[in-house]
Amino acid sequence: MSRRTPALIAAAVLLPLALTACSSAESTDAGPEAAAESTDAGPEAAAKSDGFPYTVKNCGVTTTYKAPPKRVVTMNQHVTEIMLELGLTKSLVGTAYLDDKVLPKYAKDYASVPVLAKEYPSYEQVLAADPDFVYGGYGSAFTAADGRGRDAFGKAGIETRLNTESCTKGDQPMDTLYDEIREVGRTFGVPDRAEAWVKQAEADNAATAKKLAGVKPVSVFVYDSGDKTAFTAGGEGIGNELIERAGGTNVFADLDKPFGDASWENVVARKPDVIVIYDYGATTVEQKKKRLLTDPALADVPAIKNKRFAVMPLSDAVLGVRVPAAVEKLAAQLHPAGEAASAS
16 A cells, blocks of 8 residues: 555544545636637737636645646656546656556557656656646645655646545545546646547446446445455545446445545455455455455455455556446446346
8 A cells, every 4th residue: 555655544544534625626717808818919818718827726726827737747647547548648757656557558658758766756856857747646646744745846836736536525526537637638728638538438437327227236345455454445435436336335435535444343244245356566466365265254254255356456446537447347347247137
């Protein structure tokens, strides 16, 4: 869990602690006066006619952009893939922190972007790339104690954005994803690309829902990591909605944060039918399965007795462009074709 610790575990992960949510992302256009400016008046007026200045409130930070950022550093894989999906590769001057492999369709573009660090780069490493914008995926990307706080970047004249899964509470994470894509598209002057992605995502989600019509949900426990306790998906993040849309019920949906620790006693008591393993990092899926299957305390858990596992790359289960396809892939694992056919 190093990519989300210590900042997230210290601030938002432990069960006894309540998640302090930042205000939800809100965006506003500059108003009709922007469009009224003549494009003959120079570059600034031209920018206004293309939708700038643009003001957006992101996780408590309000920023007004006079033009799209030109030199971007991304930290964490899912925000990097958002940029690549929106055709913004040429804006990237640095990236960092993969949880797993980028999707094959992004591999060529990703290879053209300098990797600043295997995990998080230092503040000095980020500055060396001379960015005007830093986009973080997890709150830990902007850990003030490590010198990478949003205030520190702001004082250096560098704008920032934090993926809104880290600061938004609510019951509609898929809508939060759509808003994230739209706001990034607006910030970079490509709203049409963002809207096209959202429309396709809505169609893909609708198609999966149609396939699962009438299917009885199965209970699901997500095993991310952990030994003394189980680090799992809570009820506030896109991971929970992904499970629900895939025909499952998250046994820890009452955990009011995207990720959190659960006791093994509670795992046993909640009797999940299927265990979804998040695949990332140095610990392999097989090692995680072995840990679960050889724990005597878990022997009576239905998923363990029946050896029912599903596997998801971590990048599928966070607020990024993989989510619609991930819903369909997880649905196929939770409800094999024969089972779905018999239940519908």
